[in-house]
Amino acid sequence: MVVTRIAPSPTGDPHVGTAYQALFNYVFAKQQGGKFIVRLEDTDRSRYNPTSERRILEMLDWLGLVPDESPAKGGPNGPYVQSQRLPIYHRYVQILLEKGAAYRAFDTPEELAAAREEARRAGRLEQGYNRRYRDYPVEEAERRAAAGEPHVVRLKVPLEGKTIVHDLLRGPVEFDNAMLDDKVILKADGYPTYHLAAMVDDHLMGVTHVIRAEEWLTSTPFHILILRAFGWEEPVWCHTPLLRNPDKSKLSKRKMDTSVESYRAQGILPEALLNYLGTMAWSMPDGREIFSLQEMIEHFSLERISLGGPVFDLNKLKWMNGKYIREVLSLDDLTERVKPFLKRRGLAWPSEVYLKQVVEAMRPRFDTLEEFVDKALYFFTEAYPLQAKAQAKLEEGRPLLPALQALLASLPDLLPETTEPALRGFAEAKGLKPAAVMQPLRAALTGSLETPGMFDLLMILDKERVLARLARYTSQ
């Protein structure tokens, strides 16, 4: 059975890169009838963020990428939080030590820094750790360890030969073992590094496909060496391109908004975010750009992942979100989604029917849920702003307002069938273009020059409110 996983580390805000990886791992697993696991990699105690775990899990839930096994849900391979698996790692480190595949190293961080500095100054070719303890007598190392001397455990990497990563998307990628160094697998604080923990867990959890970001490609030979040291089978490796900033560098919160929570707060829909991420380095065989998670599962293949690093384009994300708002969601669904955004701004709506009318009228005019609130304020409060351009139009047409007020007051109702001929007739009688009447009226009723059509506006606002708002400008 296919088993995939994501292994986010709880160090901060839930990241779109995590969502991206989750999407591909989830979709592939589901398509193959397999399992999708979430495992928290919290072995870096210094960067640990206590709220991060919960928020990452919430993000996946919001997106609808429901894991089969996770810290929250549990499963047969738990625990799913690495800090709770320390005894497991210690056991496996011991095995490597006994096999002579790893060794204890007593260098202090200061010594390592000094050695690095010296190597740099000497302009030496070889990179990384100088292997000072690689051939240190085992009995002596054990004695010092037993005496409680702080130390790390490093993998004994072969000095010669090549390690070949068979990447699903790139074919064989060769690395000279001489270019590798003896990486730390167990830190002085007793926590494993990513390299060891991930390989042990992937093996124990039966992960068959490691689909992860390209930044891991160059440490894959090291992972393969760990696997070999244990005598374990390799998973299928599949390194996907990195999401990029507009300047093509790796997506980062310094240059871009990378927080999924932030997009959610702006009123980006989970379906749209997922859909957009699904078009990053992947495409539907038939070229369609709007597709659901389910449709992606139906047509997905890892082979269709292209290798160029895609720039995360806010502009297109917004467009796609707008597409979902006006063409994919039902009116009822959209109306429901808009509610929390109104509430958060302290706005209320008189009835379900009213809200739905407003949403329908506004539908082609907003791309995010937050934008809906911004642009539809005058439907929900009398304290809407009068924009400068609208004010100018209003002043221009101010002389018309009393007559318009009288006209509208005289009508039996403000339905479009009634108001359209009335207003057009009014303009014609005055020898004016319709716009010369509509624009000042629009400005008076909404404080804006960007609104739904006048006749919809009048109907939704209702007679009483229309007249009251007009009275603001005619009663002095």
Add this chain to the structure above:
RNA sequence: GGCCCCAUCGACUAGCGGUUAGGUCACCGCCCUUUCAAGGCGGCGGCAGGGGUUCGAAUCCCCUUGGGGUCACCA
């Protein structure tokens, strides 16, 4: 800098030896129109460069250039 990956319009991409190089976002124009949108129609714009292979290269190979990643007791 060493090592590794990558390379089609400004952005996302289709293409997997023979296409007038297609679509989407953005941009521009037109239409629709009471405003703003949405929508429709049209336009601008690309195979990084150089060598090969081949009857024929965006497609295969090599080099150059460019971009990115990685070189932590972080993941």
